[in-house]
Amino acid sequence: MExxxxxxxxxxxxxxxxxxxxxxxxxxxxxxxxxxxxSQGVVVLSEAGFExxxxxxxxxxxxxxxxxxxxxxxxxxxxxxxxxxxxxxxxPPLNEIFSFRKSKKGxxxxxxxKEGRPIAFVGIRACDTWALKLYDRIFLEGPARDPSYSALRxxxxxxxxxxxxxxxxxxxSSMGTGPEVTPEVTDVAxxxxxxxxxxxxxEASTPAGSDILEGIAGEEATDRDLExxxxxxxxxxxxxxxxxxxxxxxxxxYRNLEHPRWKDTAKRDLExxxxxxxxxxxxxxxxxxxxxxxxxxxxxxxxxGVRIRKWDSCFSRNFARVHGGNFRPSRRARYRQWxxxxxxxxxEQFALPGCVGCGRCITWCPAGIDITEExxxxxxxx
Amino acid sequence: MKRPRxxxxxxxxxxxxxxxxxxxxxxxxxxxxxxxxxxxREATDKPLRGEFDLSLVEGSISTDRQRxxxxxxxxxxxxxxxxxxxxxxxxVQALRNWAxxxxxxxxxxxxxxxIEALSTSTPISDHVYVDYELWxxxxxxxxxxxxxxSFLMGKRPAVPVYSLCMDCKVxxxxxxxxxxxxxxxGPITKTGCGVLCPxxxxxxxxxxxxxxxxxxxxxxxxxKKNGLSHKECMLLIDKMNTYAYRKARIEQGL
Numbered sequence: 296m297e298x299x300x301x302x303x304x305x306x307x308x309x310x311x312x313x314x315x316x317x318x319x320x321x322x323x324x325x326x327x328x329x330x331x332x333x334s335q336g337v338v339v340l341s342e343a344g345f346e347x348x349x350x351x352x353x354x355x356x357x358x359x360x361x362x363x364x365x366x367x368x369x370x371x372x373x374x375x376x377x378x379x380x381x382x383x384x385x386x387p388p389l390n391e392i393f394s395f396r397k398s399k400k401g402x403x404x405x406x407x408x409k410e411g412r413p414i415a416f417v418g419i420r421a422c423d424t425w426a427l428k429l430y431d432r433i434f435l436e437g438p439a440r441d442p443s444y445s446a447l448r449x450x451x452x453x454x455x456x457x458x459x460x461x462x463x464x465x466x467x468s469s470m471g472t473g474p475e476v477t478p479e480v481t482d483v484a485x486x487x488x489x490x491x492x493x494x495x496x497x498e499a500s501t502p503a504g505s506d507i508l509e510g511i512a513g514e515e516a517t518d519r520d521l522e523x524x525x526x527x528x529x530x531x532x533x534x535x536x537x538x539x540x541x542x543x544x545x546x547x548x549y550r551n552l553e554h555p556r557w558k559d560t561a562k563r564d565l566e567x568x569x570x571x572x573x574x575x576x577x578x579x580x581x582x583x584x585x586x587x588x589x590x591x592x593x594x595x596x597x598x599x600g601v602r603i604r605k606w607d608s609c610f611s612r613n614f615a616r617v618h619g620g621n622f623r624p625s626r627r628a629r630y631r632q633w634x635x636x637x638x639x640x641x642x643e644q645f646a647l648p649g650c651v652g653c654g655r656c657i658t659w660c661p662a663g664i665d666i667t668e669e670x671x672x673x674x675x676x677x
Numbered sequence: 678m679k680r681p682r683x684x685x686x687x688x689x690x691x692x693x694x695x696x697x698x699x700x701x702x703x704x705x706x707x708x709x710x711x712x713x714x715x716x717x718r719e720a721t722d723k724p725l726r727g728e729f730d731l732s733l734v735e736g737s738i739s740t741d742r743q744r745x746x747x748x749x750x751x752x753x754x755x756x757x758x759x760x761x762x763x764x765x766x767x768x769v770q771a772l773r774n775w776a777x778x779x780x781x782x783x784x785x786x787x788x789x790x791x792i793e794a795l796s797t798s799t800p801i802s803d804h805v806y807v808d809y810e811l812w813x814x815x816x817x818x819x820x821x822x823x824x825x826x827s828f829l830m831g832k833r834p835a836v837p838v839y840s841l842c843m844d845c846k847v848x849x850x851x852x853x854x855x856x857x858x859x860x861x862x863g864p865i866t867k868t869g870c871g872v873l874c875p876x877x878x879x880x881x882x883x884x885x886x887x888x889x890x891x892x893x894x895x896x897x898x899x900x901k902k903n904g905l906s907h908k909e910c911m912l913l914i915d916k917m918n919t920y921a922y923r924k925a926r927i928e929q930g931l
Contacts, residue, residue, distance in 0.1 A: 335851040388847040567864035572846035583835035588707035609841040
């Protein structure tokens, strides 16, 4: 396994911590660089340069709580995931898909142009590379290729990072989706960074990644550096506080579809949809036609507008409302659908995990509902 | 095709929602082209005459006279849509529903004996059948425009009914509850304002009322954990949508 991995990696270098700036600058020549940045007291993803990295900051996360402090830590990636993920940029929350004009001649449809430079993501964690892989499978590799996602994803670049520290709600280790960017996901991570005490190990895993590394001077990574990388990943795994019984999935869910716990959860559940909006794998959306008053002619001969795709959520009441009624009429049914989709159905549909253990849903749930605790409760006696 | 006749009516309210219609400056000419504005006292002095294809009703039912008038308006209207927090949930004047009318009268008016009012202020839907409700204090112009277009097309307006949180996330606003423990009503409140307060770094005040199935009790439990008393929690929902929030709370079984 180890030798196979080494073969796949085309380039491996060691660079000084400050030389990360060179990487950023090089990326900025041809990409819109999206990276972690401080905003509104949290770490968001936004157009960012090296100087924007919240280096030294540490986030304290608990159920329904997020606080950020400047601890002047030595590590650049001292912080963990904030609420954002790549999905804000590749599957935009409010996305114009096409414009249309209906006249006597018929309907004319004009796809919305997705212009602009390709995106380079810097600092994507292992968990999110798994989520990105899932997105690729859904939006690119399914029976229908999504034109919007495809245009935004095409030529994009991912600079992933092996996590030096877990967030307080992280459980990727038990999901098998982190904290290391493993060979299963190096196809979506063009470059992988590993932060050491005094340097970064930079590994290119795709041709696009090695092109970028070409122009960056570095030293050869020694066996000792690789050993430090390994031990840092191990210590991150050990520091992870939460876990899920991954081996018992999906049966644990299927066996317990009528467990009384769902009702208990529904009492606390706010149905606000926050968990789904911050989840890097939740992709549900709804479309509607925006027709302005000026786009409507009373004679009915002309009609023009735009088709908008907007993030939606299985927690929205209208999401399962169809002709004849709502097929998920209760809060209990909606919560169960969400959790079962994450932990059971997605894997069967797409052969990839639907939950990547990033812990965002735990942190950003105002009611503090913890998916790991809910899963644990299903194991209890009914 | 004849332009549908539209009437704009008002009961107990501040006129803010009617003004919102007049504030749709870029769309006013389009509205006039598509609709025959047959009655709108805020804008024209046309007398009340005939029947209406669509009535937009602002304000709550606060007096005995209004109780009769709203029935008359319903009879004249093929479709009736309420606009704003007063018409859809009784408005801020519904605070008296949980207090004594004489005490309120005395507090508010210098000559309380001249005030004729019912002991409650109630939404239009408590009195007549309402086809559609536009929430908000005041209503959102985009939602009204969407409703007016949808009416002409005979379709359901694409006005979302989910929580404000959903649009906070669209706008990449960090959750004020999670990151700062602010008492934000977002998780139980219908979206529609364009995330006005959180965009300005303030928690949601609930201008758009409770979303369908709002879990008010769970949010209050959270506020209490953050140090608020029960009374302070109630004060948060006792504003322009007090009637709707309290009703939702009772329907929740509390």
